[in-house]
Amino acid sequence: MQETIMLVEDDEGLNRGICFALKKDGYQVLSSSSIQNASRLMKENKVDLVLLDLNLPDGDGLDFCNEIRQTSQIPIIILSARDLETDEIIGFEMGADDYIVKPFSLSVLKVRISAMLRRSFRIENDTKDDREWLESGNIRLCKDTMQVLLNNEEIELSNTEYKLLKLFLENQGKVLLKEQILDAIWDKDANFVDENTLPVNIRRLRLKLEEKPSDPVFLQTVHGMGYIWREGA
Template identity: 45%
Template sequence: MKTIMVVEDDIMLNNGVCFNLQSEGFKVIPTYNLKESKNQFEKKQIDLIILDGNLPDGSGFDLCKEIREKSKVGILFLTACDMESDVVNGFKIGADDYITKPFSISILMQRVKALLRRCSIDKKDNILVEGEFEFNFDKMIVNRNSVNLVLSPIEYKILKKLVQCKDEIVTRQALIDAIWDNDSEYIEEHALTVNINRLRCKIDEKTSKHKYIKTVYGMGYMWVGEKYEK
């Protein structure tokens, strides 16, 4: 059963959309503000988000941008923000579809089903099995022998970059660019070293040998799985 989160502060509208989704066989999670939506997204396995642009504690557009930075979950805007610039901005920041209010509930249901079909196809490509590891790049989940590894967002970004470039050298600068926003001020390279060491401690368990992340001195790092022992 697919799970859909409905982010809408109008209680009656939220209830109506959720009722129709449930009638179509979907599991629904109603939320009414940014804080609640972020909390539910982190805790639950969500397949699609129906998102209002204006929320009591902030902008749905900001939420869309934030989620898209770490997940490819389907996002459908359902909002009164009907200016052409709003629609264009919605797609630019990662929305998959955009419906303006007032709307047809029948059309909404068909758009939801179509989007879920597309997302189901894409989702298969976002889970990578590498030896004893399973990486879910949509949900920022890393499992080792079916046990979840608790990684910080920065550690996850480092691991994702290295795994996606397996057997290739990833320079320190490339990792810094992938981890920290390009608009950020000066980043001390020591911060990267500290996070690499923390990541190694978590994925190498209790061994002192770095089996998975190889240091290429003077150049950067490389994900090699268990082929390399320092």
């Protein structure tokens, strides 16, 4: 995938040189010499990284850096002739991810860009969750990892308890007959299941999930029939 870099630099020669070097390395480059134009480019394009000069004709790059950071977490590398330590500190405080003092080597700049994009890619992928979850109130069950969360904290369930919870979450709001549950969780004809097995496991599940197991909010008994999981209770 071709990454898009936006360069905001009003020095025409430097702008042209950086654009040439980055395009040669396979990047798509959006070039701007002003904050106003850069802001427009940001809105019209998906930008993966920003190279930002500070002394721009229509404002301070630090203000634009802060503006970007209000709505986006894309990497921002400041390119500036301001070489005081306080300048760098302010740059980072305004949301910059890196600060390179002019003059600089194009080779160093390209290495910094590559490292920043790799880090950004890892963070983006770490925050994506393609796993399939079943949810009800403060309870979440991950079908891919068999992980169960209660108030966002993982709890331990036995294999049978997990299967029961999964069955109920997949059938929220429906009365499940005892025979249906036995058929789904244990032997198809329930020939080898003790009659107390189901209520014992239901009780254990309530103890782990319900605030008041004796007066359950989620997993309720339907007398003479079976059990029901109340949706989003």
